[in-house]
Amino acid sequence: MSEVSEYPLLHSLTVFWNQIRRSLEIVRPQRIVEIGGESGALTERLTVWAQESQAHVVSVDPMPAASTRALAQRSGHLSLVEAKSPWALESVGHAEVYVIDGDHNYWTVSRELEHLFGAEAADPALAILHDVARPWARRDLYYDPSGLPPEATHEYSFRGGVLPTEQGVSDGGFRGAGAYAYAKREGGERNGVLTAVEDAMRRRQDLELIRLPCVFGVGFLFPGSADWADELRQSLAPLHELSSTRWSATGWTSTCAWWRCRTSSSANGFGSIA
Numbered sequence: 001m002s003e004v005s006e007y008p009l010l011h012s013l014t015v016f017w018n019q020i021r022r023s024l025e026i027v028r029p030q031r032i033v034e035i036g037g038e039s040g041a042l043t044e045r046l047t048v049w050a051q052e053s054q055a056h057v058v059s060v061d062p063m064p065a066a067s068t069r070a071l072a073q074r075s076g077h078l079s080l081v082e083a084k085s086p087w088a089l090e091s092v093g094h095a096e097v098y099v100i101d102g103d104h105n106y107w108t109v110s111r112e113l114e115h116l117f118g119a120e121a122a123d124p125a126l127a128i129l130h131d132v133a134r135p136w137a138r139r140d141l142y143y144d145p146s147g148l149p150p151e152a153t154h155e156y157s158f159r160g161g162v163l164p165t166e167q168g169v170s171d172g173g174f175r176g177a178g179a180y181a182y183a184k185r186e187g188g189e190r191n192g193v194l195t196a197v198e199d200a201m202r203r204r205q206d207l208e209l210i211r212l213p214c215v216f217g218v219g220f221l222f223p224g225s226a227d228w229a230d231e232l233r234q235s236l237a238p239l240h241e242l243s244s245t246r247w248s249a250t251g252w253t254s255t256c257a258w259w260r261c262r263t264s265s266s267a268n269g270f271g272s273i274a
């Protein structure tokens with residue numbers, strides 16, 4: 001029997017909306033690709049922004065929420081691609097901003113970043129990546145490991161939970177209650193979202209990362225040579241690597257404290273804080 005927390009799990013990128021909106025105002029994209037829309041909370045904000053800015057959002061998710069489908073029918077500024085990244089990206093076309101929050105593992109994120117920043121990539125893009133802090137910075141998560149090639153996955157488990165104090169899988173800790181699997185061990189090569197970002201930065205040395213290590217961590221990754229890079233740096237760099245203590249001062253205390261909990265459960269299939 002699982003325990004259900006009385007606290008909601010803050011896991012949506014919407015908690016970073018101020019920073020995301022600021023980056024959109026600076027980059028002024030005509031197209032935004034969102035990978036991983038889930039309930040559509042961020043999709044809706046992006047779509048409102050796109051409506052006001054004569055832009056367009058393409059949301060890629062194999063299972064969009066019914067409310068997101070309804071929004072796409074109402075708004076001419078949102079299109080849905082009901083498919084998986086990275087495979088879907090070829091048909092989606094170029095965008096100036098990509099929100100990367102789909103399958104949080106090294107193999108998938110590496111391919112997404114290759115699409116944005118590889119030799120074949122078009123104009124400079126901004127990647128806004130979720131999960132560049134614990135628990136998925138150095139540990140793969142797989143929504144559907146059987147849908148990935150065998151070399152893409154580490155040994156994984158759908159059971160147990162993860163804790164910052166343990167590299168393996170624990171009885172307590174954060175877990176997905178069967179909704180997703182994660183690598184049985186944290187760390188090492190080709191493991192986790194931040195590892196994929198760092199390897200992309202090694203391949204392409206003009207990439208810069210501004211990382212806010214809270215609420216699973218958000219990263220703004222961009223080429224330093226982009227026309228808008230200076231303004232983006234000035235706007236967001238003061239937040240780079242801010243500690244959870246500082247975020248707590250802004251009222252986000254519990255969002256940084258999930259890993260202090262010994263037990264947790266999942267009421268909604270996406271985990272919760274106990």
Ligand SMILES: C[S@@+](CC[C@H](N)C(=O)[O-])C[C@H]1O[C@@H](n2cnc3c(N)ncnc32)[C@H](O)[C@@H]1O
Binds near residue numbers: 012036040061
């Ligand atoms: C953490 S949720 C996204 C949350 C959302 N971005 C927000 O901030 O509110 C991850 C979503 O990614 C979707 N997803 C999983 N694998 C995917 C893939 N390969 N490509 C695109 N989306 C994927 C899942 O269906 C789920 O809806």
